[in-house]
Amino acid sequence: MISGSKAEASDTATHLNYESSGGTLIKPLDPLLPDPTKPVAPIDPTDPSGPAPGTGGSLSLDFASSFQFGQQAISTTDEIYYAKTQEYITSDGTKAVGPNYVQVSDIRGTGSGWRLAVKQTTQFQTTNGQLLKGAELSFQQGKLVSNLSADLAPTALLSFTLPINSEIDVITAQSEKGMGTWLYRFGSDATTGAKAISLHVPGKTVKYAKQYQTQLTWTLKNVP
Numbered sequence: 001m002i003s004g005s006k007a008e009a010s011d012t013a014t015h016l017n018y019e020s021s022g023g024t025l026i027k028p029l030d031p032l033l034p035d036p037t038k039p040v041a042p043i044d045p046t047d048p049s050g051p052a053p054g055t056g057g058s059l060s061l062d063f064a065s066s067f068q069f070g071q072q073a074i075s076t077t078d079e080i081y082y083a084k085t086q087e088y089i090t091s092d093g094t095k096a097v098g099p100n101y102v103q104v105s106d107i108r109g110t111g112s113g114w115r116l117a118v119k120q121t122t123q124f125q126t127t128n129g130q131l132l133k134g135a136e137l138s139f140q141q142g143k144l145v146s147n148l149s150a151d152l153a154p155t156a157l158l159s160f161t162l163p164i165n166s167e168i169d170v171i172t173a174q175s176e177k178g179m180g181t182w183l184y185r186f187g188s189d190a191t192t193g194a195k196a197i198s199l200h201v202p203g204k205t206v207k208y209a210k211q212y213q214t215q216l217t218w219t220l221k222n223v224p
Helices: none
Strands: 002-007 041-043 059-064 067-071 079-082 086-089 095-098 100-106 114-120 136-139 142-145 168-173 180-186 197-201 211-221
Touching (some): 168 180
Antiparallel strands (some): 059 100, 142 180
């Protein structure tokens, strides 16, 4: 069984919603040390062509990691599988590994705040629609990092489990918060990140020797 989850960041995809203006495209930053002068090139574990581009604009979703849980043996006991960490190429051409993350930038210069929500649109399923019943996707060790002062940091959930087809707010930037670029990472490094995003699969669930996938919708809203 191969379990996969892909979070898209594309301004042409129907599973991404956002409100922004302008044409600025901010590149993904290093989840370990987010320096705007040293952008990185993330490697997408599910798409050889690379991750989808960010939305662009003065309020933008710049990047969202895709999650790959690997090939697993069929089991009749409850199991927990962990998403592989984010691989990327640093600005000096070195291959590195860090925690999975989502990146948001607010360069509107208004200080009016914003909100980021996420929704798991469907249960994990095969291309034939066979469901991985009862499977739950959970996020732990959530933390916001930036090159800016911590006084400007929005508020983010430390942990959450995704319901099916029900949106939840994960980051809220009140007025005068969240300006600049912020990375919402899961884990502080490759080691902690390797256990930060988990997929719980009940043993009683029927499983087929096929690939299971789901999709996440990240919605960036121009409201505090």
